[in-house]
Amino acid sequence: MATNSSDVLIIGAGASGAACAWSLADAGFNVTCLDQGGWMDPQSYPTTHLDWEIHRQTDFHPNPNVRKLPEDYPVNETDTPIAPLMYNAVGGSTIHWSAHFPRLHPSDFRVKTLDGVADDWPVSYQELEPFFDLNDQIMGVAGLQGDPAYPPKPKRQTPPLPFGTPANVLIKGFQNLGWHWWPSDTAINSQPYDGRPGCNNCGPCDLGCTIRAKASTDVTYWPKALSRGVDLRTRCRVRELNVGRDGLVNGAVYYDSSGTIQQAKADVVVMACNGIGTPRLLLTSKCGRYPNGLANSSGLVGKNLMFHPYTMITGFFNEPMEGYKGPSGCSITSHEFYETDRARNFIRGYTFQVSRGTGPAHVAQGGKESVKIPWGPSHREIFSSRYDRGVTIVVAGEDLPEECNQITLDSTLVDSDGIPSPKVNYRLSDNSRNMMEHGIKSAAEVLKASGASEVKGDILTRQTGWHLLGTARMGVNPETSVVDKHGRSHDIKNLFVIDGSIWVTAGAVNPTSTIQALALYISDFMKNNARHILD
Amino acid sequence: MRITMGESDGIMWKFLSEVQRKTMTAVLDTILPAGNGLPGAGQLGIGQYLDRVIGESPEMKNLFSAGLSSITMASEEKLGMGFCELGDEDKTNLLKEIEENDSIFFRNLILHAYNGYYTNPHVLKILGLGARAPQPQGYRLESDDLNSLQQVRNRGQIYRET
Numbered sequence A: 001m002a003t004n005s006s007d008v009l010i011i012g013a014g015a016s017g018a019a020c021a022w023s024l025a026d027a028g029f030n031v032t033c034l035d036q037g038g039w040m041d042p043q044s045y046p047t048t049h050l051d052w053e054i055h056r057q058t059d060f061h062p063n064p065n066v067r068k069l070p071e072d073y074p075v076n077e078t079d080t081p082i083a084p085l086m087y088n089a090v091g092g093s094t095i096h097w098s099a100h101f102p103r104l105h106p107s108d109f110r111v112k113t114l115d116g117v118a119d120d121w122p123v124s125y126q127e128l129e130p131f132f133d134l135n136d137q138i139m140g141v142a143g144l145q146g147d148p149a150y151p152p153k154p155k156r157q158t159p160p161l162p163f164g165t166p167a168n169v170l171i172k173g174f175q176n177l178g179w180h181w182w183p184s185d186t187a188i189n190s191q192p193y194d195g196r197p198g199c200n201n202c203g204p205c206d207l208g209c210t211i212r213a214k215a216s217t218d219v220t221y222w223p224k225a226l227s228r229g230v231d232l233r234t235r236c237r238v239r240e241l242n243v244g245r246d247g248l249v250n251g252a253v254y255y256d257s258s259g260t261i262q263q264a265k266a267d268v269v270v271m272a273c274n275g276i277g278t279p280r281l282l283l284t285s286k287c288g289r290y291p292n293g294l295a296n297s298s299g300l301v302g303k304n305l306m307f308h309p310y311t312m313i314t315g316f317f318n319e320p321m322e323g324y325k326g327p328s329g330c331s332i333t334s335h336e337f338y339e340t341d342r343a344r345n346f347i348r349g350y351t352f353q354v355s356r357g358t359g360p361a362h363v364a365q366g367g368k369e370s371v372k373i374p375w376g377p378s379h380r381e382i383f384s385s386r387y388d389r390g391v392t393i394v395v396a397g398e399d400l401p402e403e404c405n406q407i408t409l410d411s412t413l414v415d416s417d418g419i420p421s422p423k424v425n426y427r428l429s430d431n432s433r434n435m436m437e438h439g440i441k442s443a444a445e446v447l448k449a450s451g452a453s454e455v456k457g458d459i460l461t462r463q464t465g466w467h468l469l470g471t472a473r474m475g476v477n478p479e480t481s482v483v484d485k486h487g488r489s490h491d492i493k494n495l496f497v498i499d500g501s502i503w504v505t506a507g508a509v510n511p512t513s514t515i516q517a518l519a520l521y522i523s524d525f526m527k528n529n530a531r532h533i534l535d
Numbered sequence B: 001m002r003i004t005m006g007e008s009d010g011i012m013w014k015f016l017s018e019v020q021r022k023t024m025t026a027v028l029d030t031i032l033p034a035g036n037g038l039p040g041a042g043q044l045g046i047g048q049y050l051d052r053v054i055g056e057s058p059e060m061k062n063l064f065s066a067g068l069s070s071i072t073m074a075s076e077e078k079l080g081m082g083f084c085e086l087g088d089e090d091k092t093n094l095l096k097e098i099e100e101n102d103s104i105f106f107r108n109l110i111l112h113a114y115n116g117y118y119t120n121p122h123v124l125k126i127l128g129l130g131a132r133a134p135q136p137q138g139y140r141l142e143s144d145d146l147n148s149l150q151q152v153r154n155r156g157q158i159y160r161e162t
Helices: A015-026 A111-115 A125-139 A164-177 A221-227 A274-284 A360-365 A379-386 A430-449 A512-528 B018-031 B046-055 B058-079 B088-101 B103-118 B121-126 B147-155
Strands: A003-011 A031-034 A076-079 A231-233 A237-243 A249-255 A261-271 A310-316 A332-334 A350-355 A390-397 A406-414 A420-425 A454-456 A495-497
Touching (some): A003 A249, A015 A512, A031 A261, A125 A221, A125 A512, A164 A332, A164 A350, A164 A390, A221 A231, A237 A261, A237 A274, A274 A420, A350 A430, A360 A379, B018 B046, B018 B058, B018 B103, B046 B058, B046 B103, B058 B088, B058 B103, B088 B103, B103 B121
Parallel strands (some): A003 A031, A031 A231, A261 A495
Antiparallel strands (some): A237 A249, A249 A261, A310 A390, A310 A454, A332 A350, A350 A390, A406 A420
8 A cells, every 4th residue: 555645635626625725735835635536627518519408417417316427425315305416526516516606794704693593603704804805816706896795895806797688687676676686706707817718608507617717626726736736636535534543633545546545644634525525534534532533522523514495486588588698507696685684584594696597408397496397288388488588586595503404424325435425314494494485585576576477486496405514613612613713623633624514604605705715714824833733 | 021120211229119119209299299480309300319318228218118008008998099190189188197107107208308309409499599509609798787786886785794
């Protein structure tokens, strides 16, 4: 078995792993990163094929249980109404993402103080601001500064993406109601930036960007990280982390791309496998000294799983929307209902993202609103009233942390290397249910105020578990948290977690911008305290 | 005895026999009939797409073998003639019964009929998308007048301080 040693071993080459690898290597650290997936070839993404829509149902489905690629591992999703979605590759789930790039609000870091529920984070928006800004520069954000839903931000790297007819129609509705709306911060170049072209509005960003206008970390952070000497090993599946007699982690055992067992040693280990992969590996790595898994004296590894409950409401109009033009997930957003309003029957809030159109096969199969078009004599007329006539409001709500929502190790299901699969136990709280009902009504209101003749879709959408948060939460108290404010395990001082697992609360926005800002913040701590990490 | 090869029309059929092709064409024209400038799915030749999909999987071959057979048998037993000879209304009603009695087969039939039809270049062209994939051409979009944001700005800060 080959062995080697580095300063830092990072597990996972996705959103947070890439940012950390670059940051540490840029400061001269010797970094190794392992990912069980491989490099994507942008030229082979389905958007160059006529049958691109069908790939979304098969090899480019967001759910690993449907996709079943060699680098996927099965997940037991029988006990959750929201299916977890993720992707293993250099770039991780940013390969499939729609590149929504909002930040958490300042109030999201003070939920206990402001709203009397959940907990406060041990970090603040203000402390993360320099890292948000740095991350924006590397990922490249299209948008417009001046959004009154946020403290001031610097000028975005490129101008807002074009709205297209769908958003322009809905702007009328938002204006009529006097509700907040703003061009979405999106990690897609609207013009050439940082050696990557501007978007050519082809539509299905979730199937990968062949021209690299969309920021996935394989085309943003990784080239920079590699040029600074990071040793990135792909198709290397970690089986467990190793613990020495001193109780510190000292590396990991992994299967390399030929299936040979290998060992990577390091002074510091960083977990970047996100809200399902990280607790899974920490629990699998249990040993004599840590019989309940690593970093788990609190018993909270795997617990407090938070998704963002999603529902999708589509309004149908009597004119062509040309929704096939432009990045399908991103145009404008509304934070009208973000902050808590005690007059409502729920705490916390939700956001709207105005989504563009979808392809004809998807519309026929039910569209984002999941209402299948019947076959037979009525099909043509119904299809004509729906295809290229719909604008979808995607409602994302804030989940609150609950210990019963959790990841555990499944008792029988394993991956192709015999490593125990994760099991998801999740249920929607009453607060979330009330919130989503309110969101459905508000979305319908703005669609009708925009002139929609018909509105459809009122269910919690299942295949929306993109955001995997909370399962190794940050905190000051080791009894009620897994890591401290610098992502450092309370139990094992050279073990860090930098991904969505460390989130204390979920906010009501897509998490990647904040995940990466936290990863850079934690990397900065590691760089400034390298000499003392093992003290 | 003259043996007709599966490739008599130039296509290498993987699963559907000559008789089954005729039934499938009629079934597809019932599921997605012509209208609004679009051809019927059978007429358009989507049977070929289904043949390829079915032919790739033993489970699908089994499912469609039984499923197509059930359509033929139901038609002959209840209405005394083959499915292709029925009138449009009888075809629709018969398929509705099949849908109720054999939901797994029917669900797969609809899934692949819709997929094959709505990714066909002829259909994409009529729908205004062009007979092409999204890349490498993409689409053109104009940039926007952002003056309407003044109303939002005028409202002022909507985030909570901490």
